[in-house]
Amino acid sequence: MTNDRMTTYRTSCLPMAVCLAMLPSVASIQTSRQTIRMIQPRMVKIFGAGGIRGLHAYGTGFLVSPKGHIATVWSHVLDADSITVVLNDGRRFQARVLGAKPQLDLAVLKLQAENVELSYFDIEQTASVGPGTRILAFSNMFNVATGDEPVSVLHGVIAARTNLSTRRGTFEIPYDGPIYVVDAITNNSGAAGGVLTTQDGQLLAMIGKELRNARSNTWVNYAIPIGELKEAIKQITNGNFVAHKKKPDETEIPVRYHPLDFGLVMVPDVLYRTPAYVDSVLPNSQAARAGLRSDDLVLFVNDELIQSCRTLKVALGRLESGDALRLIVRRANQLVQIKMNVKK
Amino acid sequence: MPRKMFYVIVVVTHIGAFATSDVCAVDPAVFEAQQRRVAVVQRIAPTVVAIFARGAAGSGSGVLISADGFALTNFHVTSSVGAFMKCGLNDGVLHDAVIVGIDPTGDVALIKLLGRDDFPHAKLGDSDKLQVGNWAYAMGNPFMLATNFQPTVTFGIISGLHRYQYPTGTFLEYADCIQVDTSINPGNSGGPLFNEAGELIGINGRGSFEKRGRVNSGAGYAISINQIKHFMDCLRGGRIVDHATLGATVTENVEGLVVVDNILEQSEVYRRGLRVDDEIVSFAGRSIRSVNQFKNILAIYPKYRKLPLVYRNEGKKEKIYVRLRGLHRSSEMTPQRRRSRTIPKPEDPDRKKPSNKNPNGKDPDRKQPNRFFPAASNLPENHKHLYVKKEGFANYYFNTLEQQRTLTALKELGDFSQRIGIWSFSGTIQAGYKFEFTLADKGLGLEIGDDVYFQPLDGSNFTDEPERSGGLLLALYHLKLFLTRGDAVFTEFYYLGSEPLDGHGEKVDVIVTLLTGVESRWYFSRKRKMFVGFDTRLESDIDECEIRFAGSQTFDGRKLPQQLIVRCANRKFASFDLETVNLAVAPPKSSRTDRNDQ
Amino acid sequence: MHQLILRLTLTCWLLSLMFSTALNAQISDAELEELEEQAFKQAVALVSQSIVRIQTVGGLDHVSRVLTGTGPTTGLAVSKDGYIISSAFNFISKPASVLVTLPDGRRFAANVVATDRSRMLTLLKIDAENLIPAQAAPKKSFRVGQWALALGRTYESLHPSVSVGIVSALNRNWGKAVQTDAKVSPVNYGGPLVDIQGRVMGVLVPLSQRGTNESAGVEWYDSGIGFAIPLEDILATLERLKAGQDLNPGLMGVTFKGHDLYGAEPKIDRVRYGSPAQKAGLKTGDIIVDIDGRNVVRQVQVRHAVGNKLAGDTISVTVTRRNKTVKTKMTLVAQLQAYESAFLGILPIREKGNRLGKPGVGVRYLYPDSPAAKAGLKTRDRIVRFNNSEVTDAGMLADLVHRLRPKQPATLVFLRADAATTVQVKLANIPNSVPGKLNSAIIPRINNDESSRLKIGRFTQDVPAYQHSFWAYVPDNYNADYQYTLMVWIHPNDDTMEAALYKQWNPICEQRGIIILAPKAAQIGGWTLDEDKFIKDMIEQFLQNYSIDTTRIFVHGFSSGGRFAYHLAFKHRKLIRGVAVAAQPLRGRLPENHPDYQLQFHLVCGDNDNLYPLFQRTATVLRQMKFPTSLTTIKKHFHTYPPVEQVREIGRWADTLDRI
Numbered sequence A: 001m002t003n004d005r006m007t008t009y010r011t012s013c014l015p016m017a018v019c020l021a022m023l024p025s026v027a028s029i030q031t032s033r034q035t036i037r038m039i040q041p042r043m044v045k046i047f048g049a050g051g052i053r054g055l056h057a058y059g060t061g062f063l064v065s066p067k068g069h070i071a072t073v074w075s076h077v078l079d080a081d082s083i084t085v086v087l088n089d090g091r092r093f094q095a096r097v098l099g100a101k102p103q104l105d106l107a108v109l110k111l112q113a114e115n116v117e118l119s120y121f122d123i124e125q126t127a128s129v130g131p132g133t134r135i136l137a138f139s140n141m142f143n144v145a146t147g148d149e150p151v152s153v154l155h156g157v158i159a160a161r162t163n164l165s166t167r168r169g170t171f172e173i174p175y176d177g178p179i180y181v182v183d184a185i186t187n188n189s190g191a192a193g194g195v196l197t198t199q200d201g202q203l204l205a206m207i208g209k210e211l212r213n214a215r216s217n218t219w220v221n222y223a224i225p226i227g228e229l230k231e232a233i234k235q236i237t238n239g240n241f242v243a244h245k246k247k248p249d250e251t252e253i254p255v256r257y258h259p260l261d262f263g264l265v266m267v268p269d270v271l272y273r274t275p276a277y278v279d280s281v282l283p284n285s286q287a288a289r290a291g292l293r294s295d296d297l298v299l300f301v302n303d304e305l306i307q308s309c310r311t312l313k314v315a316l317g318r319l320e321s322g323d324a325l326r327l328i329v330r331r332a333n334q335l336v337q338i339k340m341n342v343k344k
Numbered sequence B: 001m002p003r004k005m006f007y008v009i010v011v012v013t014h015i016g017a018f019a020t021s022d023v024c025a026v027d028p029a030v031f032e033a034q035q036r037r038v039a040v041v042q043r044i045a046p047t048v049v050a051i052f053a054r055g056a057a058g059s060g061s062g063v064l065i066s067a068d069g070f071a072l073t074n075f076h077v078t079s080s081v082g083a084f085m086k087c088g089l090n091d092g093v094l095h096d097a098v099i100v101g102i103d104p105t106g107d108v109a110l111i112k113l114l115g116r117d118d119f120p121h122a123k124l125g126d127s128d129k130l131q132v133g134n135w136a137y138a139m140g141n142p143f144m145l146a147t148n149f150q151p152t153v154t155f156g157i158i159s160g161l162h163r164y165q166y167p168t169g170t171f172l173e174y175a176d177c178i179q180v181d182t183s184i185n186p187g188n189s190g191g192p193l194f195n196e197a198g199e200l201i202g203i204n205g206r207g208s209f210e211k212r213g214r215v216n217s218g219a220g221y222a223i224s225i226n227q228i229k230h231f232m233d234c235l236r237g238g239r240i241v242d243h244a245t246l247g248a249t250v251t252e253n254v255e256g257l258v259v260v261d262n263i264l265e266q267s268e269v270y271r272r273g274l275r276v277d278d279e280i281v282s283f284a285g286r287s288i289r290s291v292n293q294f295k296n297i298l299a300i301y302p303k304y305r306k307l308p309l310v311y312r313n314e315g316k317k318e319k320i321y322v323r324l325r326g327l328h329r330s331s332e333m334t335p336q337r338r339r340s341r342t343i344p345k346p347e348d349p350d351r352k353k354p355s356n357k358n359p360n361g362k363d364p365d366r367k368q369p370n371r372f373f374p375a376a377s378n379l380p381e382n383h384k385h386l387y388v389k390k391e392g393f394a395n396y397y398f399n400t401l402e403q404q405r406t407l408t409a410l411k412e413l414g415d416f417s418q419r420i421g422i423w424s425f426s427g428t429i430q431a432g433y434k435f436e437f438t439l440a441d442k443g444l445g446l447e448i449g450d451d452v453y454f455q456p457l458d459g460s461n462f463t464d465e466p467e468r469s470g471g472l473l474l475a476l477y478h479l480k481l482f483l484t485r486g487d488a489v490f491t492e493f494y495y496l497g498s499e500p501l502d503g504h505g506e507k508v509d510v511i512v513t514l515l516t517g518v519e520s521r522w523y524f525s526r527k528r529k530m531f532v533g534f535d536t537r538l539e540s541d542i543d544e545c546e547i548r549f550a551g552s553q554t555f556d557g558r559k560l561p562q563q564l565i566v567r568c569a570n571r572k573f574a575s576f577d578l579e580t581v582n583l584a585v586a587p588p589k590s591s592r593t594d595r596n597d598q
Numbered sequence C: 001m002h003q004l005i006l007r008l009t010l011t012c013w014l015l016s017l018m019f020s021t022a023l024n025a026q027i028s029d030a031e032l033e034e035l036e037e038q039a040f041k042q043a044v045a046l047v048s049q050s051i052v053r054i055q056t057v058g059g060l061d062h063v064s065r066v067l068t069g070t071g072p073t074t075g076l077a078v079s080k081d082g083y084i085i086s087s088a089f090n091f092i093s094k095p096a097s098v099l100v101t102l103p104d105g106r107r108f109a110a111n112v113v114a115t116d117r118s119r120m121l122t123l124l125k126i127d128a129e130n131l132i133p134a135q136a137a138p139k140k141s142f143r144v145g146q147w148a149l150a151l152g153r154t155y156e157s158l159h160p161s162v163s164v165g166i167v168s169a170l171n172r173n174w175g176k177a178v179q180t181d182a183k184v185s186p187v188n189y190g191g192p193l194v195d196i197q198g199r200v201m202g203v204l205v206p207l208s209q210r211g212t213n214e215s216a217g218v219e220w221y222d223s224g225i226g227f228a229i230p231l232e233d234i235l236a237t238l239e240r241l242k243a244g245q246d247l248n249p250g251l252m253g254v255t256f257k258g259h260d261l262y263g264a265e266p267k268i269d270r271v272r273y274g275s276p277a278q279k280a281g282l283k284t285g286d287i288i289v290d291i292d293g294r295n296v297v298r299q300v301q302v303r304h305a306v307g308n309k310l311a312g313d314t315i316s317v318t319v320t321r322r323n324k325t326v327k328t329k330m331t332l333v334a335q336l337q338a339y340e341s342a343f344l345g346i347l348p349i350r351e352k353g354n355r356l357g358k359p360g361v362g363v364r365y366l367y368p369d370s371p372a373a374k375a376g377l378k379t380r381d382r383i384v385r386f387n388n389s390e391v392t393d394a395g396m397l398a399d400l401v402h403r404l405r406p407k408q409p410a411t412l413v414f415l416r417a418d419a420a421t422t423v424q425v426k427l428a429n430i431p432n433s434v435p436g437k438l439n440s441a442i443i444p445r446i447n448n449d450e451s452s453r454l455k456i457g458r459f460t461q462d463v464p465a466y467q468h469s470f471w472a473y474v475p476d477n478y479n480a481d482y483q484y485t486l487m488v489w490i491h492p493n494d495d496t497m498e499a500a501l502y503k504q505w506n507p508i509c510e511q512r513g514i515i516i517l518a519p520k521a522a523q524i525g526g527w528t529l530d531e532d533k534f535i536k537d538m539i540e541q542f543l544q545n546y547s548i549d550t551t552r553i554f555v556h557g558f559s560s561g562g563r564f565a566y567h568l569a570f571k572h573r574k575l576i577r578g579v580a581v582a583a584q585p586l587r588g589r590l591p592e593n594h595p596d597y598q599l600q601f602h603l604v605c606g607d608n609d610n611l612y613p614l615f616q617r618t619a620t621v622l623r624q625m626k627f628p629t630s631l632t633t634i635k636k637h638f639h640t641y642p643p644v645e646q647v648r649e650i651g652r653w654a655d656t657l658d659r660i
Helices: A002-013 A016-021 A023-027 A032-042 A226-237 A286-290 A309-317 B002-018 B028-047 B225-236 B291-299 B381-386 B396-411 B472-484 B588-597 C002-016 C029-048 C231-242 C299-307 C394-402 C449-453 C498-512 C529-545 C560-571 C612-624 C644-654
Strands: A043-047 A058-063 A069-073 A083-087 A092-101 A106-111 A134-139 A152-163 A178-182 A195-198 A203-207 A211-213 A218-220 A222-225 A264-266 A278-281 A297-301 A324-331 A334-341 B048-052 B059-064 B070-073 B084-088 B094-103 B108-113 B135-140 B152-165 B174-180 B192-195 B200-207 B220-224 B248-252 B258-263 B279-283 B306-313 B316-323 B423-429 B434-439 B443-448 B451-456 B492-500 B507-515 B518-525 B530-537 B545-550 B553-555 B558-560 B563-568 B571-583 C051-057 C073-077 C083-087 C097-101 C107-116 C121-126 C147-152 C161-171 C177-180 C192-194 C200-205 C226-230 C254-256 C268-271 C287-291 C314-321 C324-331 C346-348 C361-366 C382-386 C409-416 C419-426 C457-463 C468-474 C484-490 C514-520 C548-558 C578-582 C600-606 C629-634
Touching (some): A032 A043, A032 A134, A032 A152, A032 A195, A069 A203, A069 A226, A083 A106, A092 A226, A134 A178, A134 C029, A203 A226, A286 A334, A297 C097, B028 B048, B028 B135, B028 B152, B048 B070, B048 B135, B059 B192, B084 B108, B094 B225, B094 B381, B108 B225, B135 B174, B152 B291, B174 B200, B174 B291, B220 B225, B225 B492, B258 B279, B279 B291, B396 B492, B396 B530, B451 B472, B472 B507, B472 B530, B472 B545, B553 B571, B558 B571, C029 C147, C029 C161, C029 C192, C073 C147, C073 C200, C083 C231, C121 C231, C200 C231, C484 C498, C484 C529, C484 C560, C498 C514, C498 C644, C529 C548, C548 C560, C548 C644, C560 C578, C578 C644
Parallel strands (some): C484 C548, C578 C600, C600 C629
Antiparallel strands (some): A043 A083, A069 A106, A083 A092, A092 A106, A134 A195, A152 A178, A152 C161, A195 A203, A211 A218, A264 A278, A324 A334, B059 B070, B070 B108, B094 B108, B135 B152, B135 B192, B152 C161, B174 B220, B192 B200, B200 B220, B248 B258, B279 B306, B306 B316, B434 B443, B492 B507, B553 B558, C051 C073, C073 C083, C083 C121, C107 C121, C147 C161, C147 C192, C161 C177, C177 C226, C192 C200, C200 C226, C254 C268, C314 C324, C382 C409, C457 C468
């Protein structure tokens, strides 16, 4: 692979003569149209529960083994007695849920059929790419593809590689690992469980559920890198069923510390977003010794942006004794850094 | 991984390079591809039309397809703007335009821009050659952004082909349509979808908007240009064109075969022998593997089109040609009495809900109660004559034009108008028998050998004379009427459109006539500008008498065929070689009464 | 070793750029896709150094009832010494503090220097040196169809976020913006739109011809409809912004005849008082033919010619006046003098279609000490001429008067017992008060069965098309020969108040001929912004069915209902002429009083209502903007619906909406 890339690259940038000389290796990369023809047979449409209260009864999945194992997203569509899976060529099968891992928003199905011809993804063969990389997205979005029609294909680029966990309170899904954000409108009804590939067909990620970014009030188009799902998929296909249990809510975390514990008196929290101004600092308190002053505006607690008194309380509440506490405050037009230690 | 590393290095090196020049070194190939695209856009943008209702009340898009100003758009765009509209082109000029023909079911409308005979226009592509992954440009006037008439150009790929979208209400069925990830937004309605080469491959009309209200969310739908080609001449004829049904519905059986589950006994396809549980093998030359494919094919042809159908009955393959029936009752096609029918319940789990909306928002069924006959209020004085209102037509003016064009072929044959006396043809049929036809006003007669057939014209019922000919005698009488009296004598007389003769032959223009329940279709070769035959049907839901002409000979200055080939019910009845023909002028008596009348 | 090879190949590559195009003819689609991808990444790498991350602290949570984002946003360095341009949208919440993080991770406190309200940009300054300013792509290089990359820095990642599209159109939004189908959203507002060579074409902003506030156009995010303000244009006005000068759209101060943007010629209808147009000597009836050398034939072209001009810019305007050509210059302004109509001081007699064929306009009521009263007019006099134009009906007289200003003189001729009298009057201001006593107009007796087909009395109706319903009251003595007043009742959150309102208003409606239309919010909990469409359609339906005077349609709201009432009135000015609100102050920026669609206000509030102070300010602001506004204070009254006396007053006020 490596060499291929290199040669490919070289041919594209050296004068004609060389280019011709390299033709065979050039041929080894394929156009997105060829890729699409290669990928389509590995995609399946899933039909299960739903169809009421605006819940769609269809979804997408992709084959990950010659035996008919299908990876898809863990969703309401799957909690039905009978799940129908329609292959790219229109063949229709029953399938059952083999196992699921809600933390990853992942489920694996198994076709109820023996020795059928199936093409599938080799989940060991996956790529990892950066922003600007061209991608193709395959999914049964809006369920427009019926019968033996292949699923819908969108094109785009990787917009960003980021981490859901770094944006606490922004997203409401169990999964909090790394994601690819794409600039195609991939995350539509029924699209979850589809895949992203590079334009030359390397498997990148599984398209996630529809999701709103609570901070920017926009829909996010994202996918979970296969690297994150690989182990779980293998576990489940090998029959080590993973029971699915909800993970604890952020809100259940006990509030351990308050601003006062450090000698900080904040301005009264009247607005929805009262800026975290220090009203006064208790004399010879820890904060005073560390050099905090009244009218300082607290901007960061250990690199987490503090947008209001409210978020400050949450951030301090989360601290544990012994933690280092690094504050960045705005004083006039200067940013000042303040270090303290969290005591018992 | 190596790929990534390598990428980083590229960047580093380049940042080095920036010191000298502040732009990226881009491979010329990339520039050229970009240049090609820019050139294509510049070439086709002038063909894109921004459509405005007067007073900029509503808006949509369209695309010019001929130098004399014919342009395509969505029915649901024109329905909200009326018989006349304003159309802006990207040279900044605003033109008046008039409605020509509409296809409510297919959501297509043909309009004509006025004021030029050298409009820039798009080249029609072949949408059957498309592949998923092909690039496609959409152009139009989303959100009425084109205040300077410069279209919005968006660029994406074909996401799916031969998609089927359920109708909204009775109309707006998107069958066999093209799905793109090119951004399609409200106002793109009626605008063109171009392939990478800048050829017109579709008309954008819908999007899956359910997620975010009225904003693109990754799926737009275009009516394929090949479907529109089937309807084009019907539309040019100023008609309200109906779609078709076979008279039979199909389903997928357990083996996944597509089989007939329901069939109308009056339908032609039933008379041709199709029965419940027969397997549909292919239709219109396309093999059938799903119900949607069947629906897709049915939906891309207009009512009356004749198509080949291959079916299997107990292992036995049969190929037949069937003429399609109308999808709607004519009452449904005329607005005042239009009933809105409910959407058919999809039968299998694998289906879609008809949740998609057309990008110009308004659900025409609700907002435009009487949208087939647009408000005559907005007629600009100087163009009034270009709009003629008539039931069943979007604009009858254009039908008269097509009639004139088609009927020039008759002048070739000479003047029959005075020959209203008794007509008689005689000659031999293949079998060697002599025959003689006598067509008088009192009745019609035919002698073949010793057999005699008679059809009185005293108002008694028309019968299939001679038997199994489909009413040959009456058919010839209608020929006489057609040649001598023309449109004056028929209760209906209009241009239908064009079709391949008998479903597979040369392209013919079709004139339809109706008289005392007897419908005839008259065929004129488009290329040879010749009258080549006609069909006459005594009453609906029986097989028609199909007469085709061969050769040509002249009897006292009037051209007639050498041979009449007569078929009925897919079987040949006989072919008549004309040897002597006598077309009498009006008998003196009747001619005197004529004079008295004057 | 590997590195070496690569460096070599790279140099080869750079060299190969000079090679002829013959080389590329051979390149396969697959390779091209690959090369393009590399080009995208280079372009991003080049600009990324100029893209900064912006975070805000504090600020409003709601702006015009849209929840504002709190996520990080993007900015673009435009000078070495710390100036950063961004989208005004990113500061819509008026944050208490702004933070900028440079690509190298350094953080700075930022100050807002100035705002460009024409193109919705905000200039920031940080105390940093050696920023790498973005390099502008020349506007003349822009081509529809070329690659366009939209970049942002809102995600926590080394690289900026990328969306790849093409240029969709140029000179959008009245010539302000370049349009792209790359995905533009809060994720990259304020970031750059970049060409394939990594040059910055423009700065991404939400835009829409419909709205002018910071959030207009946001509803189109990620739709493939995105806009960027050309960086060249920004740099051209950068010095003015650096100097702390806010930039505003430039106004001429004219309106056109026939509101048909595309169809109609730019024939001037009104020239606003004190406007640049007036100073330049433009007159009603002039037809604009040329602006700054750009020939114009349609109204829309005028907007294109002026749309990208700023207050302070000078333009040259050529008009034709009685087939003479007149060339003028004018300096555009940010704000026009508030429009103020003159006032004659009468209520016209209501004669539907004047079917008695009497000449002119009859006087139904005279305002005490009004110009008309001073001139000696009496009720039932008929005004037949005004400033040497003959008067045929009340609408015409109103228009003639509205085109003049207070204190202007006018000549009018009136008939009394068929004797014509000519008088001079000095017009006045529309009074901010309601007559203490006002006889109701005469409503003729029912003499035709035409009305019987219509629903009369109090009824409720569902409108399935909207999943909405409304209740309405049509006076039992409804008579289609009389033109009624229409009151649209906007109920407060959680309570339609149907019974109470009906009880109080029923007699008033009978007496003064008022029809009540009372839509119900889809969620009784409160109105959502887009429910105005439903109400608009209902009003239009009523106009079709019932005989209603379009100059006497008003919305009436109480408490939280008032908020939506204001919204309705300002959004549908072609339809609504009056606003009567109880106990709800008006928030946010006010549109101006439009001469073509005038609005009158009546405010009622108790002095014990803790909103009262705000409420008084509302009245003051409205009056400053020259909206005729009457304010009534209810003594010792709390935050509840007004008592009967003040409700009757609203009835009287509504009965004077057609005053001239």
